[in-house]
Amino acid sequence: MKVTFKVHRFNPEIDKEAHYDSFTIEIEPNDRILDCLNKIRWTQDSSLAFRMSCAHGICGSDGLTINNQSALACQKLVKDYDYFKEIVIEPLKYFEVVKDLIVDLNPFFERIKSINPIEVSNPTIDELEKERTQTIEERNRFDDALKCILCGCCYGACPVMTEQDQEFIGPAAILREQRYIFDSRTTAVNERLQILKKPHGVWGCKSYFMCTVVCPKNIKVTEAILRTKKKIIQEQSKVSNRRETGGN
Amino acid sequence: MIHEYDVVVIGGGIAGLYTALTAAENVKVAVISKVHVTRSHSVSAQGGIAACLGNEEEDHWEWHMYDTVKGSDYLADQNAVEVLAKGAPNAIYKLENIGVPFSRNAQGKIEQRRFGGHTKNFGEAPIKRACYASDRTGRAIMDTLYDRCLQKGVKFHNEIFIQHLLFALNNCCGAIGYDIAMSTPQVFHAKAVVLATGGCGKIYKTTSNGYASTGDGFALALDALLPLEDMEFVQFHPTGIYGLGILISEAARAEGGVLRNGLGERFMERYAPTLKDLAPRDIISRAILKEISDGKGVYGKDYVYLDLREIGKERLNQKLPEITSFIQTYLGIDPSEKQIPVAPTCHYIMGGIPTDIEGHVLADKAGNVLPGLYAAGECACVSVHGANRLGCNSLIDLVVFGGRTGLSILKEINARIVQPISVQAESIVTDKISSLIESKGVECIAVLRENMQLLMTEQCSVFTNGQALEQTLLVIRQLKKRASNVGLANKSRIFNYELQEALELNNMLRIAEVIVYSALQRKESRGAHFRSDYPERNDEQWLKHTFINETPTGLKESYKPLAKGRFMLEKRSY
Secondary structure (H helix, E strand, O other), X not given: OEEEEEEEEOOOOOOOOOEEEEEEEEOOOOOEHHHHHHHHHHHOOOOOOOOOOOOOOOOOOOEEEEOOEEEEXXXXXXXXXXXXXXXXXXXXXXXXXXXXXXXXXXXXXHHHHHXXXXXXXXXXXXXXXXXXXXXXXXXXXXOHHHHOOOOOHHHHHOHHHHHHOOOOOOHHHHHHHHHHHOOOOOOOHHHHHHHHHOOOOHHHOOOOOHHHHHOOOOOOHHHHHHHHHHHHHHHHHHHHHHHHHOOO | OEEEOOEEEEOOOHHHHHHHHHHOOOOOEEEEOOOOOOOOHHHHOOOOEEOOOOOOOOOOXXXXXXXXXXXXXXXXXXXXXXXHHHHHHHHHHHHHHOOOOOOEOOOOOEOEEEEEEEEEOOOOEEEEEEEOOOOOHHHHHHHHHHHHHHHOOOEEEOOEEEEEEEEEOOEEEEEEEEEOXXXXXXXXXXXXXXXXXXXXXXXXXXXXXXXXXXXXXXXXXXXXXXXXXXXXXXXXXEEEEOOOOOEOOOHHHHOOXXXXXXXXXXXXXXXXXOOHHHOOHHHHHHHHHHHXXXXXXXXXXXXXXXXXXXXXXXXXXXXXXXXXXXXXXXHOOOOOOOOEEEEXXXXXXXXXXXEOOOOEEEOOOOXXXXXXXXXXXXHEEOOOOOOOOOOOHHHHHHHHHHHHHHHHHHHHHHHOOOOOOOOOHHHHHHHHHHHHHOXXXXXXXXXXXXXXXXXXXXXXXXXXXXHHHHHHHHHHHHHHHHHOOEOOOOOOOOOOHHHHHHHHHHHHHHHHHHHHHXXXXXXXXXXXXXEOOEOOOOHHHHXXXXXXXXXXXXXXXXXXXXXXXXXXXXOOOO
């Protein structure tokens, strides 16, 4: 069957502003959107630029805006959309567009880096503990966050990031910090909470739940953020209780 | 642009990151990746990482070693396998200590499950040896390593495609490539260079590998006049999703899944009475294709079923959530209710760039080391996997030998002299790019690539024979010739993926030729290399490693004796 894709185009070498090109290709309802983009590139326009790698939703390369919602091109099939109409393919929102469907991900990875306190040291082979134990319950506290593939879909969907606070640290970074804060083996929990308490940190989240709605890995991102906020409040009240009782 | 480092690691998968992390002790380390870091194909590793922790049942490194040697169809070097099996537990503890979120058992210890070819007491029955993080083991290790590398100050250069290794006075002193964003040359000047570039599954039409797995590191080695070892041994994983090739981990069978033919029979009982569905991959892949050729495929077609229904919904969601979810996405099937159509898919390259057990790249079969150049991971051949790799042994290979590579760099780096790089280094890459972009060629990259992929999948996969190999070799050489005449419609210098694919196609065709040529020479069947014209293993003539060099007159083969060890040759039955 024939399906038409309306694709965002921008080539900084020649274009002053972005425009859209329509491509009609012969495909099957079970084809991945990524297969369609490749078909366009390999048979119609080799200049179309987009990222890809694993093609089955685990590497996080092909986060795009498909019919106005963040998604992974390799995880969505043609039949997931109303393919009697044009399917609109655009780059992830929030990020600066470099070319066609490619965005500058540096602000994303800088944030992932920023939640990593440098003080944490790696044990050397001589300092190895055999293995630290962790109960199944303890492990489950951060299991959901481990599904994150750093695709950036949540940044493209978050109204805080796209409309209110460009500097907001963003859902994926908070989620990754939540993973460490709730890991019973983490020694620098306090430092990590301090990082999230900074301006544009965890309190920037206004619980729009859009990250949860679009997350290609079905992570309950907003819930993880709320649990982190709760943890910060709990730690603060512990500190003020200690002050009031004079203990430590 | 010239970047100065002590150590440059090419490839940002688990082998690359683990080597970088180990070497980053007061040493300036950079990781260069063709994709963004955390996008490398190591993230696709699902089922687990092997080590004889004994957390679930008694286990010993000797048992792990025996299984690996037998799994390799006796082609692995036993000194290297001993290092792997002995070093595995400490490697897991190190991963755990730096924060890898392994799944836990009721005692709070790292949980372990069964995996193909891993047995207790030298082949008696399956053993729980695979440590894992649900079915996202690769992703979990990769994410942890990435965070730790950041903390150690490792620098990441993303989306750089390396084209050449740089040498001075027979020392490797760097690498040069271009940034995909702007197509400008990027020179990396270093005292030590590590190749950790992964495999080349994209040579085949049906593969579990990602788009980036195009054998670039193998091509870099050939350019540097280095040999490639045992390239005829290409692993086909038995359970790729039919048509798509996406991997369904052996963990699915470890948790209770079984293979069924079109008649509903558990056919593996006939091929491997002891291990059944947990036999090594080469044996199961052949069994599947045998069933299909006997007309017992599902509806007479070229696939069989993987039946996970016995596992149950709850356990599927708990132990195999990733697999359950993508089966739902791509096939619209709930694996707790319906069977999954599967067929073998190209998965792993057992051969590669020859190294010693400290990660040094070997310049020849005599074992001479090329100073300054190291290799680890799938692109390297130590050789621990021989003719067939066991499941879960690749991740442990990355960590054990990645770690050893990092340590040997640390030991040697201070004594290494910084070699100057030629001022013309940049022009190697600018000329290469310009000549492709300005080429008046008429050949189409996508067409040539598809020809190669179909040919390799149809002629040189689970079963092959001399005639098919000879025919394929001719066509691959024709395709190579045609590839030198490709024309690019896209003249842009910004994110020009047509340019990247042209370069990748050249790399893949070169490696395809090496694979087919190696297979043609080896007149026996061993592990993943099965020739219907020589269906038996021939230890008298072929218990040796293939070394292939590119020479001005074409490919030349030579052979290196095996490192034998404690385990004697046996008939390989399970």
